Amino acid sequence: MAIRKRRSPDTAEDETRNDRQFVAAIARAMDLLRAFTAEHSVLGNQELAERTGLPKATVSRLTHTLMQLGCLSYLPRFAKYQLAIGLVPLGQLALANMTIRHVAAPLMRHLGEETQASVSLGGRDGLCMLYIEHVSPRTAVALQLDIGSRVPLGLTAMGRAYYAVASDMERSELDARLAASDPARWPTIRDGLREAVEMHAALGFTTSIGEWNRTVHAAGAAFALPNGSGVVAMNCGAPAFLVNGDRILQEIGPRLAAVVRRIETLAGLAR
Known part of the structure; x- marks a missing residue:
């Protein structure tokens, strides 16, 4: 049967x-x-x-x-x-309505050129992060992701940054759903998310040094949208053989955090 x-x-x-x-x-x-x-x-x-x-x-x-x-x-x-x-007109209209993309895109391009890393902007889609803007470096080697790509929320730098900025209520909901979706890995995922909350509060960014994909190193940072429609997150990453963990922590993470704060300012969210 x-x-x-x-x-x-x-x-x-x-x-x-x-x-x-x-x-x-x-x-x-x-x-x-x-x-x-x-x-x-x-x-x-x-x-x-x-x-x-x-x-x-x-x-x-x-x-x-x-x-x-x-x-x-x-x-x-x-x-x-x-x-x-x-489905194309619906997707194009949805993207066009996201004005944050137009604010972020020039700064994302500049960050990508400075770091020679991929830069993406995304929002939550269930237990994933959905890319709504993406910039690839002008090199032969780049992460094979683009607008519309989904990455797991619990293990990626972008997802961890989103979690760090989300409300306590949303975090509790995510905890329950992530635990139910992958009970065996949940303790590891939970520890990474708790660490991300503390790291984002202290440094303005989170990291994923091979936790999602052992060949990928990335930093992530997030902020709440000015119209109250939720949280968006940005990541900056590259293949591990091009960018080691130290560079993520000492250079790329701080640069990404500065870009996200600049986007907050431009979006009327200066603190």
Whole structure:
């Protein structure tokens, strides 16, 4: 007998299951769309069922509906789906409405040129950080990430910076969800997050020296948006063989913290 995979704790429906105004069908459709990533851009119904924990019959109805709406396109050769062009205007409009990107972009480019490292701006998406702006150095070697990329919140410099600036209530929610999503690694993740809170308060930045990916070293810093819509975080990092931990701590981290404070000033958040 087949055993259906339990749904991930990182779903909108799980977060709001007691909200009577919440429309579960929309949440399931969003979970399905989020299952597509840069690394897994073509998925079939069985793969989508495994990734979302939804019954295959439900997935089949959702993919059919989303295809009719222009959100998915079907590839007959593979009997699988990919995200369709109908989603592009929504994504472009969402990015255009984020004025913080326009404030941050010139400073990000300057920081990237100074450090010869990748610089990204992102916000929280579930238990991940979603890149909304990205600058790569003009070198042959750079981190293979771009706008729309997701990185784990609990282990990355960007995610740790976000956590450090988040409210106590949001941190408690994140603790519960991160612990449920990866019980075995949670003690290590928890210790890193607690350290990040103290480090961000003292130095204005956090680090991830190979904790997420042993080949990547990065610093992160975060701040609250002026309109009260949440927290954004920025990272600056490079392959470990180009940037060692000492340089992250002594040079890149302080420079990143200064850039983030400058963005706060420009956004009307000077302290």
